[in-house]
Amino acid sequence: xxxxxxxxxxxxxxxxxxxxxxxxxxxxxxxxxxxxxxxxxxxxxxxxxxxxxxxxxxxxxxxxxxxxxxxxxxxxxxxxxxxxxxxxxxxxxxxxxxxxxxxxxxxxxxxxxxxxxxxxxxxxxxxxxxxxxxxxxxxxxxxxxxxxxxxxxxxxxxxxxxxxxxxxxxxxxxxxxxxxxxxxxxxxxxxxxxxxxxxxxxxxxxxxxxxxxxxxxxxxxxxxxxxxxxxx
Numbered sequence: 001x002x003x004x005x006x007x008x009x010x011x012x013x014x015x016x017x018x019x020x021x022x023x024x025x026x027x028x029x030x031x032x033x034x035x036x037x038x039x040x041x042x043x044x045x046x047x048x049x050x051x052x053x054x055x056x057x058x059x060x061x062x063x064x065x066x067x068x069x070x071x072x073x074x075x076x077x078x079x080x081x082x083x084x085x086x087x088x089x090x091x092x093x094x095x096x097x098x099x100x101x102x103x104x105x106x107x108x109x110x111x112x113x114x115x116x117x118x119x120x121x122x123x124x125x126x127x128x129x130x131x132x133x134x135x136x137x138x139x140x141x142x143x144x145x146x147x148x149x150x151x152x153x154x155x156x157x158x159x160x161x162x163x164x165x166x167x168x169x170x171x172x173x174x175x176x177x178x179x180x181x182x183x184x185x186x187x188x189x190x191x192x193x194x195x196x197x198x199x200x201x202x203x204x205x206x207x208x209x210x211x212x213x214x215x216x217x218x219x220x221x222x223x224x225x226x227x228x229x230x231x232x
Contacts, residue, residue: 003037004089006109007082010059011043011074012096016050022098023058029102036109039088041081042096043074072181076174083169091169095160104201108163117168117194118185120154121161121201129202142183152186154198161201168194 008026012019023040030038042055046068055062063077075093082091090112094100100121108119123129124139131139139158146157162185164172171192176184189196 003035004109004113005037005039005087006105007078007088007091008038008040008105009043009075009078009082009091009093010040010096011045011071011078011093012047012051012055013045013068013074014047014049014051015096016047016054018098019051019096020054020058022096023055025098026094026102027058030105033106041078043078045069045071045074070178072174072179072184073177075181076177079164079169079172079174088169089166091164093160093162099203099205100161101202101204104161104199107199107201108161111197111199112163112165114197115195116163116197117165118189118196119163120156120196120198121159121163122154122156122198123159123201123203124155125198125200126202127200130205132205146183146186150183150186150190152190152196154186154196156198157186158182159201161203168192 008030010019010022015022019042023042026040039061040059041061041063042059044052044055044062044064046065052062052064061081063081065073065077078093079091082088090109092105092108094105104121108121111119123131139156143154143157147153159182171194172185172188174181174184174188188194
């Protein structure tokens, strides 16, 4: 039986403190899956620390931006690489800061195999997920704004855990460079009539991941910036 080839795309900017462990945890979990083949692809987004060196040692492919271009640009680079290679069946985007659980990849791949074009890992569908209170409110507001402007309902519009099949990889075109990319994906889902499935995931919030992530106030600014850029 031919194995599906799956790309795990990890955007990384100055993640030298944690990326080695993130990659090792991924390798350990994915090695248990004997029915699929995985490639860990790190997008080194202009890091100035040990991110590149550690990624070369612990991943399969490292693509480097000479300067820091932002999350959207890193994800666009990763998806474009997968698209041009023409050898991958699916792609999963996975945060490099250690907050995602590698075990959730299996659920995403299953949903893609079952005919969905895009999979979103939702923290809100996990019954025992704990949130910083203010962040939870901002995320819920982001979901409402995303629905109003893009007519796609999601319980977690800012999730960094996503899955794509070949159709989605071929048709999604990312125009934004920064954090607003998370909402832009839903504009692309609507535009290209992609079939969406949400799956429950649980993330591990740490002081490190919270310091690296999007601030609460910035979440609203990001949506406003996205709408401005898409309107141009």
